[in-house]
Amino acid sequence: MDVCTLGDLIDVVGSPALRLHTASAGTGSPVTEVLLYDAHAPLPHAPGALLLAVGVRAAEAGPLVRAAAEAGMTGVVVRGTDGPAAEAEAHGVALLTVGEDTAWHHVHLMLAAAVDARSAQGAGLGDLFALADAIAAATGGATAVEDPRQRILAYSTVPGQPVDEDRRQGILGLQVPGSVDNSEQVRQVFAAPAPVRLPPLTAADLPRLACAVRAGGEPLGSIWVVDTGTLAPDAEQTLAQGVSTAALLLLRRRAAQELTRHQNADLLRRLLDGAADAATAAHRLGWNAVRVAAFALDSAAGVPDAERTSLRLLDLVRLQCDARYGRHACVLLDGVVYALLPAPEASGGAGGPEARTTADRRHRQLAEDIVGRAGPSLRVPVRAALGAVVSCRDGVTASRADADAVLRLLDDALPVAAVDEIRPRVTLLRLADVMRERGELRAGAWQRVLDADAEYGTEYARTLTAWFGTGCDVASAARQLSVHPNTCRYRLKQIGAQLGIDLDDADERLVLWLQLRVLAEPDAPA
Structure with missing residues (x-):
């Protein structure tokens, strides 16, 4: 089972809904459940629990923190910002806070749902394996639970029950081997309202007893039992009962997956914005x-x-x-x-x-x-x-x-x-x-080049860009511009003479080329 930790809770719920003030034992401490404090009942011994300090002022929660430590609890949640951090630090109990206007029942639902979802991630498949073993033991045939895509979610491990090659290959790849005949049998199973008996697909295979798993008419999966001819007389009834249990487990698994997906999406949102604790997120995502x-x-x-x-x-x-x-x-x-x-x-x-x-x-x-x-x-x-x-x-x-x-x-x-x-x-x-944002980086000779082109109809900017782009090779630049090399040389000379730009200076050339490339060209980066 995937144990929920204090770090998981903080990362899932997130600030400002839940704030961690101190955790001397670290954020890796397990959180097993969320309890509401009742002043009229003794505090239970609950290792790993998170205690919500209902009815206790944050500034007066010191005794409750000490009692929580004695009960083995992971942490205490108080309402407000002036909780007993020193006492919590001294007793190794995490201290968390929620806003003054936050309702306790909302905090309880929020934290309990996060703990349950985190723990359920590893529990759903374990329960399906236990169900497969139970059906196999009761019917007398090796059992597998599949999803609608024929991926094997769980299978029985009861010793001594015969299996065929399809069963072996399916378990090895966690996917039922595909074939036209197999697809037809799957169609029959999902079309039938009750368990159906199916003949072997080949001479080397064994028959099957199978039934679809549904919830409100929606197909969730199917259960398949290898039929060696010695199944229990009530095998069909046993399988039908098992299907009902499987539906609950598959729905629970789906709910846990959906909540996990939502939590992962929220985690990614905060990671992308730089708002999540990256170390905890890395641990959570694996x-x-x-x-x-x-x-x-x-x-x-x-x-x-x-x-x-x-x-x-x-x-x-x-x-x-x-x-x-x-x-x-x-x-x-x-x-x-x-x-x-x-x-x-x-x-x-x-x-x-x-x-x-x-x-x-x-x-x-x-x-x-x-x-x-x-x-x-x-x-x-x-x-x-x-x-x-x-x-x-x-x-x-x-x-x-x-x-x-x-x-x-x-x-x-x-x-x-x-x-x-x-x-x-x-x-x-x-x-x-950066250059568009910083005025000092936009200053330079490139603007004089553009002004000259605009006022006199010259083509200095195009000429410079072509010349720079060809490694300052006049002949190549002239071909690109469709002009005579002497025309290109004349323009470059005029740029120096009229605009005062020293094209022999490597730094001048570099800055001018960069400014023309990213600020002046029609296809410059936007």
Whole structure:
């Protein structure tokens, strides 16, 4: 079972709803339950509990903190900001606070839900395995629980029960081997209102007793029992009863997954903004190195209902990430869908350069697949940008900045790109942003060049840009401009004579080229 820690709670609930004032034992302390303090009942011995100090003023909570420590509790939550931090520190109890106007019942529901969801992440599958063992023992046949996509969620381990090759391969890959005949049997199972007996698919296989798992008519999965001809007489009844239990467990698992998804999305939102505790987030997500991927609708396409279409894009990105990585975090922010993708360590990680190259290829393929699927599905072009691989503990905001910059440079000719593939263009884009913001960086000879072109109809800016771009080679620049080399030489001489620009000075050339490139060109980075 995945134990909820104090750090998990703080990260899930987040400031300002819940603030940690002191935790001498560290944020890794387990939180097993959330209790409401009752002044008229003795404090229970509850190791790992978080006690809500209902009816106790924060400044007067010292005795309650000491009592909580004696009861083995992890921490105490008080309302207000002047809690007994010194007592909490001395007794090794975490002290947390909530706002003065926060209702205790709301705090209890919020924290209890977070603890239950965190603990339920590891519990759902364990209960399904126990159910599979129980059905196998009662019916006399090896049992497997599948989801609607025929992925095996749990299987029985009762000794001595015969199995066939399909069962072995399914367990090894956690996926039922696909075939036309198998798909037809699955269709029969989901079409039947009760358990059905199915013949073997091949001479080497065994028959099955199977039943669909539903909730309100919605298919949640199915249960399959290997039939060796010696099943218990009431096997069908036993399986039908097991299906009811499976429905509850699968619904519980789904609810835990949805809450976890919501929590991960909120965690990613705060990571991207730099507001989350990065160390706790890395522990929670289980990743050391990550890359931010950004997906956005083409702003030039003029989408009538951009908000709804962006939500559909979020669903598509989430589905593709889930299929490839299982555990992931996706969120929609300001019209951009961000996904956090796991990666090998940025430097010196396990697997070395080969592992990083493989991860880069997988990330790129994911982005290309999403863009390829989303365009026809949403009827609008989609762009995908990949930031740099960074440490989950301190680099997520930088990877997001990379992805945001790449997005600004994408178009129909380049719908997908990673920052390392177009690093020079990204650097120029960022320089342009800085130079436009800083007046002193916009000052210089480039403006005199543009003023001369505007007043006298010269083409000094085009000439300089072509000359710089060809490595100061007059012949190549002249070909690019479709003029005679002597015309190009004359213009360069006039720039020096009329505008006072020393083109023999390397620094002058560098600054002039940079300013013309990022500030003056029609296709300069926006």
